[in-house]
Amino acid sequence: MASTHALANLDYIEENELQHNAQRVGKFLFDGLKELEDRYDVVGEVRGKGLMIGIEMVKDGETKEPHPDGAVQVLEACKEQGLLIGKGGLYGNALRLAPPLIVTEEDAARAIETLDVAFGRVQEGVL
Numbered sequence: 001m002a003s004t005h006a007l008a009n010l011d012y013i014e015e016n017e018l019q020h021n022a023q024r025v026g027k028f029l030f031d032g033l034k035e036l037e038d039r040y041d042v043v044g045e046v047r048g049k050g051l052m053i054g055i056e057m058v059k060d061g062e063t064k065e066p067h068p069d070g071a072v073q074v075l076e077a078c079k080e081q082g083l084l085i086g087k088g089g090l091y092g093n094a095l096r097l098a099p100p101l102i103v104t105e106e107d108a109a110r111a112i113e114t115l116d117v118a119f120g121r122v123q124e125g126v127l
Helices: 002-015 017-039 068-080 105-124
Strands: 042-050 052-057 086-088 094-097
Touching: 002 017, 017 042, 017 052, 017 105, 052 068, 068 086, 068 094, 068 105
Parallel strands: none
Antiparallel strands: 042 052, 052 094, 086 094
């Protein structure tokens, strides 16, 4: 029975080209987040592959000192707007994005907009 379900899932992934979607939307999301990295000093680095993306929050763009409080502030601001992301890393300053394979570019654009506002507020000290 489990094998039947596993095969059905694999068929669905193949028929709906979810691997291609992950690659395409992942690039869209990554590129958008890299633009935010260039705009905000509190974003130390955006890294990842496909739909698995990490964002390092820092207190200062030059020293790259970890900013775990900033990560929590962004996480909470995103949650208030309906965007659920994770947090982790050695210093608790890494945000984790791992949307489902069926995510759309529209969904990714909304996530970028939400993070844009949150990063701006953290950088300005509003949150």
